[in-house]
Amino acid sequence: MRTLRRTPVSDDISRTRVEPFSDGVFAIVVTLLVFDIKSPNLGDPQSASHLAYGLAELAPTFVSWVISFTTVCVIWLNHCRLFDLIVRVDNTLFWLNANLLLWTSFLPFPTALMGDYSDNPLAVAFFGSAMLLASIAFILFRLHLQRHPELLREDVDLATFRAGTVSTSVLGPLAYVIGIGCAWVHEALSFAVYAGVVVYFVFPHAMRATRRESE
Amino acid sequence: MRTLRRTPVSDDISRTRVEPFSDGVFAIVVTLLVFDIKSPNLGDPQSASHLAYGLAELAPTFVSWVISFTTVCVIWLNHCRLFDLIVRVDNTLFWLNANLLLWTSFLPFPTALMGDYSDNPLAVAFFGSAMLLASIAFILFRLHLQRHPELLREDVDLATFRAGTVSTSVLGPLAYVIGIGCAWVHEALSFAVYAGVVVYFVFPHAMRATRRESE
Amino acid sequence: MRTLRRTPVSDDISRTRVEPFSDGVFAIVVTLLVFDIKSPNLGDPQSASHLAYGLAELAPTFVSWVISFTTVCVIWLNHCRLFDLIVRVDNTLFWLNANLLLWTSFLPFPTALMGDYSDNPLAVAFFGSAMLLASIAFILFRLHLQRHPELLREDVDLATFRAGTVSTSVLGPLAYVIGIGCAWVHEALSFAVYAGVVVYFVFPHAMRATRRESE
Amino acid sequence: MRTLRRTPVSDDISRTRVEPFSDGVFAIVVTLLVFDIKSPNLGDPQSASHLAYGLAELAPTFVSWVISFTTVCVIWLNHCRLFDLIVRVDNTLFWLNANLLLWTSFLPFPTALMGDYSDNPLAVAFFGSAMLLASIAFILFRLHLQRHPELLREDVDLATFRAGTVSTSVLGPLAYVIGIGCAWVHEALSFAVYAGVVVYFVFPHAMRATRRESE
Numbered sequence: 046m047r048t049l050r051r052t053p054v055s056d057d058i059s060r061t062r063v064e065p066f067s068d069g070v071f072a073i074v075v076t077l078l079v080f081d082i083k084s085p086n087l088g089d090p091q092s093a094s095h096l097a098y099g100l101a102e103l104a105p106t107f108v109s110w111v112i113s114f115t116t117v118c119v120i121w122l123n124h125c126r127l128f129d130l131i132v133r134v135d136n137t138l139f140w141l142n143a144n145l146l147l148w149t150s151f152l153p154f155p156t157a158l159m160g161d162y163s164d165n166p167l168a169v170a171f172f173g174s175a176m177l178l179a180s181i182a183f184i185l186f187r188l189h190l191q192r193h194p195e196l197l198r199e200d201v202d203l204a205t206f207r208a209g210t211v212s213t214s215v216l217g218p219l220a221y222v223i224g225i226g227c228a229w230v231h232e233a234l235s236f237a238v239y240a241g242v243v244v245y246f247v248f249p250h251a252m253r254a255t256r257r258e259s260e
Numbered sequence: 261m262r263t264l265r266r267t268p269v270s271d272d273i274s275r276t277r278v279e280p281f282s283d284g285v286f287a288i289v290v291t292l293l294v295f296d297i298k299s300p301n302l303g304d305p306q307s308a309s310h311l312a313y314g315l316a317e318l319a320p321t322f323v324s325w326v327i328s329f330t331t332v333c334v335i336w337l338n339h340c341r342l343f344d345l346i347v348r349v350d351n352t353l354f355w356l357n358a359n360l361l362l363w364t365s366f367l368p369f370p371t372a373l374m375g376d377y378s379d380n381p382l383a384v385a386f387f388g389s390a391m392l393l394a395s396i397a398f399i400l401f402r403l404h405l406q407r408h409p410e411l412l413r414e415d416v417d418l419a420t421f422r423a424g425t426v427s428t429s430v431l432g433p434l435a436y437v438i439g440i441g442c443a444w445v446h447e448a449l450s451f452a453v454y455a456g457v458v459v460y461f462v463f464p465h466a467m468r469a470t471r472r473e474s475e
Numbered sequence: 476m477r478t479l480r481r482t483p484v485s486d487d488i489s490r491t492r493v494e495p496f497s498d499g500v501f502a503i504v505v506t507l508l509v510f511d512i513k514s515p516n517l518g519d520p521q522s523a524s525h526l527a528y529g530l531a532e533l534a535p536t537f538v539s540w541v542i543s544f545t546t547v548c549v550i551w552l553n554h555c556r557l558f559d560l561i562v563r564v565d566n567t568l569f570w571l572n573a574n575l576l577l578w579t580s581f582l583p584f585p586t587a588l589m590g591d592y593s594d595n596p597l598a599v600a601f602f603g604s605a606m607l608l609a610s611i612a613f614i615l616f617r618l619h620l621q622r623h624p625e626l627l628r629e630d631v632d633l634a635t636f637r638a639g640t641v642s643t644s645v646l647g648p649l650a651y652v653i654g655i656g657c658a659w660v661h662e663a664l665s666f667a668v669y670a671g672v673v674v675y676f677v678f679p680h681a682m683r684a685t686r687r688e689s690e
Numbered sequence: 691m692r693t694l695r696r697t698p699v700s701d702d703i704s705r706t707r708v709e710p711f712s713d714g715v716f717a718i719v720v721t722l723l724v725f726d727i728k729s730p731n732l733g734d735p736q737s738a739s740h741l742a743y744g745l746a747e748l749a750p751t752f753v754s755w756v757i758s759f760t761t762v763c764v765i766w767l768n769h770c771r772l773f774d775l776i777v778r779v780d781n782t783l784f785w786l787n788a789n790l791l792l793w794t795s796f797l798p799f800p801t802a803l804m805g806d807y808s809d810n811p812l813a814v815a816f817f818g819s820a821m822l823l824a825s826i827a828f829i830l831f832r833l834h835l836q837r838h839p840e841l842l843r844e845d846v847d848l849a850t851f852r853a854g855t856v857s858t859s860v861l862g863p864l865a866y867v868i869g870i871g872c873a874w875v876h877e878a879l880s881f882a883v884y885a886g887v888v889v890y891f892v893f894p895h896a897m898r899a900t901r902r903e904s905e
Contacts, residue, residue, distance in 0.1 A: 062555050069502030072284030076365045084376045093382035118358045125277050140677055143548045150506045161514045167523035247355055287714030291795045299806045308812035333788045340707050462785055492770050499717030570892055573763045580721045591729045597738035
């Protein structure tokens with residue numbers, strides 16, 4: 046799997062280091078999301094009802110956190126499935142992967158922003174935009190693989206891979222564009238759309254569909 | 261161990277990436293717990309007695325930290341032992357694992373909350389509830405494995421595995437429910453229960469019992 | 476690849492642990508950079524225009540973040556390519572690697588500083604100095620390898636490796652010294668230089684040049 | 691290297707997961723140390739001299755950071771060398787390793803404390819105490835291995851291993867006890883002792899001595 050240096054493909058990067066590096070980034074993002082949830086300040090530190098009220102006020106932060114956590118898991122899962130089809134990582138693919146990691150590692154900021162300003166349409170739209178950029182990063186990644194099938198495993202069927210790219214390019218981005226638009230109608234609507242995307246990807250039938258496409 | 265794609269089990273996720281990803285999450289949670297312990301503010305920065313007093317006031321934070329650190333180690337150890345019995349990770353198992361990681365990565369928040377409001381019954385009960393959710397996540401994980409023994413190694417005895425699930429389902433959750441209840445009597449009682457669970461799992465004889473069950 | 480103990484090279488450190496440790500540090504640095512971008516404080520929490528203004532004010536922070544993220548990716552990539560040529564890690568090389576990790580892990584501080592004080596020449600020059608120290612760490616690493624070719628793979632041509640060290644020693648440090656100088660003329664000029672270095676390393680032709688040298 | 695389950699040693703934990711988990715903790719600690727260095731607040735944000743003064747005031751924080759970073763690297767290196775001699779990890783060894791990780795992951799707190807209150811003898815003594823606890827954790831780890839030589843590789847000479855434990859038990863702890871004592875005379879004296887320990891371990895001759903002992 047590892048190509049020898051001095052051959053024409055010698056600027057390849059070892060897949061055995063790109064995968065753990067990416068896994069590290071995903072694991073850290075997923076774990077650090079909770080650190081933006083801060084203990085509420087209480088008038089009376091010993092009062093259970095004060096704390097209950099303080100925790101209830103954090104509700105949008107908890108919802109943002111669960112959505113982001115699950116979204117990063119979905120990204121990680123898609124990353125896993127894509128890398129499973131790859132035999133070589135060239136320089137461009139490395140940077141397209143770095144681009145995906147950039148937007149994934151950015152998610153804690155829009156998550157915190159949406160948690161802090163859950164009534165602000167721009168904060169909610171901003172969250173959707175960050176998600177949109179992450180899903181576009183995936184499309185660019187797939188397009189490069191399509192144009193360079195020598196990076197893919199020999200048993201990958203290009204026609205079905207291409208079909209997978211088309212459906213990936215339409216479904217995710219479309220949902221996020223709708224979510225961004227909804228923010229200007231009502232913020233809760235966007236929350237529902239973002240949560241819907243995640244639920245769609247977590248449920249097995251959706252997964253099975255994605256698999257059929259990518260094979 | 262890695263199944264070929266296009267076979268009926270082709271939506272499996274490679275165990276070789278699920279394990280390091282999970283290890284990453286556990287390692288980060290365990291390490292970040294200390295970052296919620298903040299330097300005390302001192303009236304006189306150069307006074308040793310002021311600092312001694314400031315550190316003494318942090319005592320419940322230190323206790324919360326040690327309990328959480330050890331609990332995450334126990335979770336990691338159980339995770340290790342369970343994955344040792346697994347040969348394949350299907351889509352549902354992946355998400356049940358993600359659910360376990362979700363509640364584990366959540367622990368720094370209730371830990372900080374209990375450290376900040378150690379005299380507030382709700383803060384102490386909230387900590388127990390988070391632990392309860394993490395232990396329920398383990399039970400769901402085991403139940404799925406029981407219903408899909410094809411994910412387990414061939415030499416795993418299902419009867420003893422099932423017995424292990426029953427004892428896991430009773431012991432941990434029961435202890436946390438008691439701990440949650442105790443919070444409304446006296447917070448220190450809950451601390452003792454939470455610490456007790458950890459001590460039970462750290463001591464070898466408990467371990468040996470768990471092993472006998474899971475084999 | 477792993478030398479046996481009790482042989483004359485027995486104080487070698489296993490490459491199989493130095494690489495994941497380093498990857499861990501790079502992955503954490505790259506992911507944590509975003510945590511220095513804090514939600515802006517808004518006069519009216521529900522006003523989209525207030526938030527838009529708040530986000531616009533964060534522009535230099537976003538630019539610092541992208542530059543640092545990409546720089547750490549470049550460092551990681553160079554680290555990958557260098558370790559690909561290495562068969563053994565001796566004690567000195569371990570500490571030269573630790574020195575590189577020290578300056579890499581330091582980057583979040585100058586990044587935050589430059590984000591906070593983008594109009595302060597010293598903040599911008601300080602960022603360049605940290606980058607300069609990281610690139611000097613690379614040179615020291617390469618110089619040790621040159622003096623101890625027994626640590627390198629047998630098929631590495633020392634003449635081309637030396638040529639690579641020379642060009643590495645001139646290009647990166649020179650650019651950062653220029654960037655540091657520019658800070659005292661205009662801060663935006665330094666931003667351009669720092670961004671330029673990154674763009675130079677990301678673009679494939681630059682990569683190809685580097686590769687040709689290091690082989 | 692991995693023992694089969696159902697044999698008398700079946701509660702062993704796979705070394706292949708303990709090592710990456712530990713590496714993860716070390717990598718995170720080492721990287722997060724810098725996050726306790728906060729941008730100084732400036733009267734005039736654009737003034738280079740204000741910033742220079744602000745950075746100069748952070749000097750003890752920088753020194754604490756370099757000492758802690760290097761100390762964690764030394765701990766990681768010793769951890770590496772010890773695990774190199776180990777073939778099996780039993781339940782007790784797992785928890786002794788967790789104990790070592792506990793004190794290592796604690797270091798960011800005393801580091802921040804010593805940075806914040808570098809003129810406070812207790813803060814400086816507290817840092818030494820945390821180091822002392824980490825070095826005691828190492829001794830406990832070695833003592834368990836001595837009593838259970840079946841966990842060690844067959845070619846490890848127990849007599850030299852024991853001699854190594856003795857010198858480890860005396861050198862490190864003694865230095866930290868002296869450092870703790872010095873804090874009550876003058877804080878800078880303790881800084882010098884802590885830095886001295888690190889320098890001693892970084893320099894090759896010290897390393898060579900340690901190696902000779904542990905082999």
